[in-house]
Amino acid sequence: MEKLKLRNVKLEWLNGGVTHLDGGAMFGVVPKALWSRKYDVNEKNQIELRTDPILIQAEGKNFLVESGMGNGKLNEKQKRNFGVLGESSLDSELNQLGLSTEDIHYVLMTHMHFDHACGLTKVINGELVSVFPNAKIITSKIEWDEMRNPNIRSKSTYWKENWQGIEQQVETFEKEWSFGPIKMIHTGGHSDGHAILIIEDEGMTVVHMADIMPTHAHQNPLWVMAYDDYPMDSISAKQKWLEYGISKDAWFTFYHDAVYRAVKFDNEGEITETIERKK
Secondary structure: OOOEEOOEEEEEEEEEEEEEEHHHHHHHOOOHHHOOOOOOOOOOOOEEEEEEEEEEEEEEEEEEEOOOOOOOOHHHHHHHOOOEOOOOOOOHHHHHOOHHHHOOEEEEEEOOOOHHHHHHEEEOOOOEEOOOOEEEEEEEEEEEEEOOOOOOHHHHHOHHHHHOHHHHHEEEEEOOEOOOOOOEEEEEEEEEEEEEEEEOOOOOEEEEOHHHHOOOOHOOOOOOOOOOOOOHHHHHHHHHHHHHHOOOOOEEOOOOOOOOOEEOOOOOOEEEEEEEEOO
């Protein structure tokens, strides 16, 4: 479990599972000859993508960024189509830290696509129940509304199995939500309700751009996914928050990156520091 320690805030990555998705879809209109230099691709043209929640401990609270793939939520066809070779081991990893899922105070959902939200619920005796029964689940109002009423495009990723059973725990925000050093900011782009996280801790900064910069290889503002519903919004937000983060010497953290947990960039977009994912 890799860690990033700020002044008063600690981040730790937990195993939430892994998927393998089409590299062309993940890099949109960018030619494979370019993106494959920056991120490994297999013989099926798939790239490895982690789905690893970040445990943030701050202000005496336990925050979880996203929820992972969960366990037992996917059938065999879905596992095959999404290249899921491993599901979540969140319970055991929290136990190693002296915690349980009941000790999570907030689950911060940048958006509610299935690869971020499958870990929110589980089935017990045929009923969907919350994995984090004592947590407030934070997401944007736009995201929550579309989650429950998806359109013809988004219904493939917003699943009722991932929201039924947690409705009473969800708290939404319009533009921003904050608690202590942590702030969530609505950006749109990848989804209409997509949000990012900013952590400011006594001169140290973390920028978590979630799926508008899912891996270090997506650093170029123009390299956006074919999965993005509003790509121009993704480009604009990525430009803005890259500039902000670089000006603050920030760590950029990742949920999906199979190579790095966090990186720093210089003004030329070159990586200057890294926290690598242990294989």
